[in-house]
Amino acid sequence: MTYRSINGRQIEVLHGGHLLAYSITGKFNKDGQYDVNELGLLDNPKNLSTQTEFSNQKTMQLFEERVRNTLEANKRVIYQVSTVFKNQDLMPIGYHLQALSTDKSLDFNVFFWNVESGVKFDYTTGRSKIDRSMKVSDSTE
Template identity: 80%
Template sequence: MRQLTFKSGSSSYINVNQGKSILDVANWRSNKIDYGDLDRFNRTTTVTGYLEHRNLVRSSTRTGQDWRPTGWHQKAVTMNGRKIEILNRGHLLAYSITGKFNKNGQYDVSELGSLDNPKNLATQTEFSNQKTMQIFEEKVRDALEANKKVIYQVSTVFKGTDLMPIGYHLQALSTDKALNFNVFVWNVEPGVKFDYSTGRSRIDRSMKVTEQNK
């Protein structure tokens, strides 16, 4: 995936392995999150959650975050009459499915959810975070609401020594295998061109992304 390059007009995500996860339900042992260490460039790597219904939390309980992940260069732009901040502090595992875990990924009933954890935050575009990644986060939430146990793994994908990821590799598998996906989500924003080596950006009206809803 590191060799992939987004072409204007392409779909917002692509299936990997025909959309089927290569995770193994036999690895589900206990309710926890495995946070991968930051790499030598201080970049996020892989986070794997072994999730249950009790890990659901309301997004309204989330507070502010201050951590600046690698490649963080926020910019507000106006697109089609709408002013947007083009970058989000993107959670690899969404706040709303990380309830009752501490920063080490261990179950702790006093914790609300993952906040300002450098191992779980990357520089993500507004579109990638709020339009594309949300599709799959909702699938995971729905499975947890149905009392399924889910393995959900997210990896940031960087080219070389780039500071901003070109995308996110998402896989999920419920222990009953009813939930099963494997996708690569592009870290792109319509109308904006990024220099992934630094995270800096410029307006480019020719940049198009074909939005997918499922």
């Protein structure tokens, strides 16, 4: 885990972000198979990706909540998350999320960047350095 002090705030810059939220996939076993009798792995390596705090907490979480709310309303959802890499980079540049409920009350197709305000990443290696000129908008509109 990489911690940085940015604008007086200590943050964990990189997370092992869940591609599909654990609150949604908690019944999937280590092989990625749904098992109603098994609790599932919180850190299933088939469901983790290197993710910035911003992309994990400020963007992806908003869309995961929409999927959870739709599932809690007993609706069926087709949901896909894809990591997007450039060339042979070790760290994804972003994430492509798509969801559609069978009644079409949930419908999104979004891309968001794997970025963090105040931090510049070398996506080839996954290393980071403080760069106060790097600004990220909190808006997901």
